[in-house]
Amino acid sequence: MWRSVHSFAGLMLGLLVSVVALSGAVLATKPIYDTATSQSVVSGMSVADLLKVVTNANPDIMGERLLLTPAGDWKLTFTQSNRRQERIIDPATGDFAAEKKEPAIYTQMRTLHRSFFLGEDGRVLTAIAGAAMAILTVSGVGLFLRRVGGLRRGFSRIQGRDSGALHAIVGRLALVPLLVLSVTALYLSGLTFDVISVGDGAAPAYPESLQELDAVAPWDLHGLQALPLATAREVIFPIPEDWFDVWSVRTAQAWMFFDQFTGDQLSRDPQALSARIYEVVMLLHTAEGAWPWALVLMVSALSVPFFTVTGMLVWWRNRRNGRSRMEGNASVAQAEILILVGSEGGATWRFAEALHKGFVTAGLPVRTCAMNELRRDYPKLRMLITMAATYGDGDAPKSATGFLDRLARLQASGVQHVSLAFGDKAFAGYCAFGRDVATALNAKLGQPAMAPFEIDKQSAHAFQHWCDLLGDCLGQPLTVTYTPKRPKTSALTLTSKTVFGRALGSETTVLRFAALRIPAHRPGDLIEVYAPDCTVPRLYSLGSCSKRDGFVEIMVRRVEGGLCSNWLCDLAEGASIDVAIARNERFQMPTSRKPVIMVGAGTGLAPFTGMIRHNTASRPVDLFWGGRRPDADAIYGEEIAAWLSEARLARAELAWSRTDPGQYVQDRIRAERSHLIERLKAGATIMVCGGAAMAAEIRTEFSALAAEIGLSLDELKRRNRYLEDIY
Ligand SMILES: Cc1cc2nc3c(=O)[nH]c(=O)nc-3n(C[C@H](O)[C@H](O)[C@H](O)COP(=O)(O)O)c2cc1C
Known part of the structure; x- marks a missing residue:
């Protein structure tokens, strides 16, 4: 559901939202511009101080009102020679200052942002964009949590640098400001269309001074002295010679009234809740007067077009991988057969699509989704089929990382289950994740309807055979046509x-x-x-x-x-x-500047050569590599010497197995124990590439090394500091 909502809103309205966001990003520079150019409040000034400088600088005027403009300037309304005037004043000196003219770009961007240059009609589009952004943000959070496998993993490192990973990484950072922007945008649209109103329209209840005394200069009134200018929005002067009139000051929260003779606060009339909400919403949405927040909003708004582009790339990739082509997918409420797919490269989706079609053709209500999308409850569920690939060192593929936790929460009884694992016999942990899935299903749901089955190297033949067995098990022949897809080469x-x-x-x-x-x-x-x-x-x-x-x-x-x-x-x-x-997102040179320890034997050197060649920033990289004899097997011998002299490589520890005495790469690791411990303490990442037997030896060595500094291999793996590419 999250995916459909997110994709639909993104594809249909991505452009609209991007235009609103980009114009918003330009507008977000306004508070920064205003701060840089305004006759800013001298910090530490009180309302009394402002009144003093204004009066002293302009002794022959009759002040009426001081108002803080949205641009952060104080505007004085006064009468002089019987003429009513308004002028911006410099709060530091009290002198009149030139009215600031807003750069034209802001006026244009504001019209684009609020109404797409379409007048009142365009405001509907803005409201739609605000709603779309709210939907995209909320559904994005839902999708993200499902991708990582739940809230608990929501803060862990996101693997990979593909468009999907970048979408998620930036999305996690921009989540809060974007939510704030979309919710406040909806509120402002509500105001535009009169769905929401501000305040009850009632004027504040003005009190009266209690007694007539000799006139007192406002800067001598203790109430005004104690009121910081930074909190004030408006100051209304008492009418001269009107002894019962008062000083009125509006802050974000309330109107405050002060006796013009004693300076005592006579009363405080809180702003209506709706008016205060309006103030907060305006602040959050426009960041007027709060330039650091304006910076946050600007960067977040700029991320929106980035989401549109990366989101489209993800959508396109999923389509290509067969991810979103499950025609006739039954709803959660109707599904009797559930096919759960654990895939990283997309091949398993293509098998699942063929099986899904087979069920649809047989008229059975089938639902196919990723293993990470398993829900708690399927009211009509009869059979659960898992199709899971294995990655890394017997790990779950991306779309199944949270499956085992979700299975534990599944509410199901009397549901049959069948598991199909995909793997490659060249890997040490052949179908290891698929086997874990089968074991967990047995523990949760009892004996399987048919024996777990494993498919090596995406064999179409083996898959057809399994489909026949499944048909027998269901007592209903299944017509499944799977044609292997050769990628674009x-x-x-x-x-x-x-x-x-x-x-x-x-x-x-x-x-x-x-x-x-x-x-x-x-x-x-x-x-x-x-x-x-x-x-x-x-x-x-x-x-x-x-x-x-x-x-x-x-x-x-x-x-x-x-x-x-x-x-x-x-x-x-x-x-x-x-x-x-x-x-192969799992096996990339880490991006931090911390040390890297590369370990390999034979052709396991291949990925490291490129990584070292491009280590132009001289980050500490140690290479441990095992060959047979230096005279016959010194692959990249000259390059390694050059990389050492250019500091692309900090150390090269080469182990030769067919010399006398022979040495394996694990022997070199043992010999360099103290150096490696220092590297581990400095946060090093270990990368291992080569055959399964070598990788097992290296694991043993690093388990021991890690234990010496209170770490475990599992922990290093969890923190993505122990990466393996094994064959
Ligand atoms: C980087 C990588 C690591 C793999 N690791 C294993 C493994 O540990 N065990 C295994 O049986 N198969 C492993 N495989 C093979 C895949 O599980 C197999 O090709 C599967 O059909 C891929 O399905 P998918 O494209 O849906 O992700 C690996 C494949 C790749 C590309």
Whole structure:
């Protein structure tokens, strides 16, 4: 529901809201401009002080009223030579000052902001924009909390730098000011259309002075002396020689009345609640007289067009990933079958879409949504089907991070369940999250309707088989048609190839391609290579950055019988290959300036090469890398030496396993124990890339190191300070 509301409002009204917000951002500079140019109140002045300077500087006038203008100037109404006049005065000297002329841009922006240059009719558009902004903000919060898996995780670090993550990061920061702006905008529209009114229209109850005494100068009246000028909005002078008239001062909260002879406060007439609310709303919405808040409003308003653009990108990406194409999705109240999807790259959504269609065709009320969208209650639910991919070290994919907590709160009895896991046998934690899901379902709902099933490398064949089994289980054949979708690929031309390790009987090749029209990527992202005769792509870590390097670089180890690796290693210079980019947000160089410890072996060096090459700010980066023999296997040997001399790399600890004595990368870690502890204390992030066996050894080493300073590996992982890219 949140998603539909948010997408609909954003797509339909994003432009309108952006125009109002941008013009609002310009208007928010006005209080800053006013502060810089106004005849500002001399801090520490009282109302009595102002009256004194005004009277002394203009002895031959008869003052009537002093009014603080929205621009922050004091305007004096007075009579001189029987002529009534109004002049801005300088509160420091009491002299008349030139009336400030507002720059034309503000007048234009105000008309655009309030009515789109369309007169009264345009005010409806502004009201719609205000309502849309309120809806977008509230539904955005709902979506965000669902994405991170609940309020408890609402303050934790948001992973990734894709448009969705940026949308959420900026959204979290701008949330409060945008909510304030939208609610106050709605209030002001309510005033425009007379839905809300300010005050009851009653004039304050003026008291009278109690006795006639000799005239006293206002600056000698203790009541006015005690009233700070900063709190006053308006001062009304008593009529001269009218002994029962009083000094009246309006503040944001009340009218206050002072005896003109004794200076005593005679009474205080609080502003009506509605008038006070109006004052607060105006302050919050326009920030007049409060330039720091104006700055906050300006930045927040500027973020609105950013949301429109990133929001559209997210919407488009979701569409492409099949996320929003669940036609015939049953409502929560009607759903009898619930398909929950845990996906990060989008492939599982495509399987889910095929299954969803199968149920719709069979006439069954089915609802398909992300695992993080699981609700507490589905009144008609009969069967729950989970389709979950696994990421990282057996972790949940993005759309399922909060699933296990949500499942615990599900109110369901007599609901059948089936789990399907997606993974890749090349990973150590094959289908690990899918298995966790199956275990949790068993604990919550009892025995499954059919045995949990695992699909390796998105096998269409295995999926069809599982759909047949599911049909048997339901006692109703299901027609599910799944056609694997090949992403849009780009062609790369091999420009150079460097082979290492021939002398050792197995080769590692660094392949460099010309990068002409390749989608944006950074070191650590993955490249999907489509080799001839391979139904599924093979993934390789990228060592290059699309923005900074003029090439694409990967490292491939020849695997006996490996279709793709042999094909790549045998490629001739000038040959072309088809590739797509797979973002790997979990394995990116952290953005802070804290140290980074990179650990890898063999081709695990690939992502680090790009990260180190671009470490131009010389942040402390240590590389621990394991190869076999320095004479045959010194991949990037010269570059590493250069990076050290250029301070892109602080240390290079290379371990050679086939020398005498042989050493593994974990041995170097043990040898550098005290240095690494210092790095950990300084907030270092550890990045590990390579085979599963090596990664397990490194985990053991860093668990021990972390324990020495009272940390645990789990905690480091939770804080995104222990990142792994394992194959
Ligand atoms: C960066 C990355 C990490 C992965 N980690 C694992 C893993 O630990 N265990 C596993 O079985 N599969 C792992 N996989 C494979 C995915 O689970 C599998 O490709 C799945 O079909 C992806 O589905 P999705 O595109 O819907 O996210 C990983 C894939 C990638 C790209």
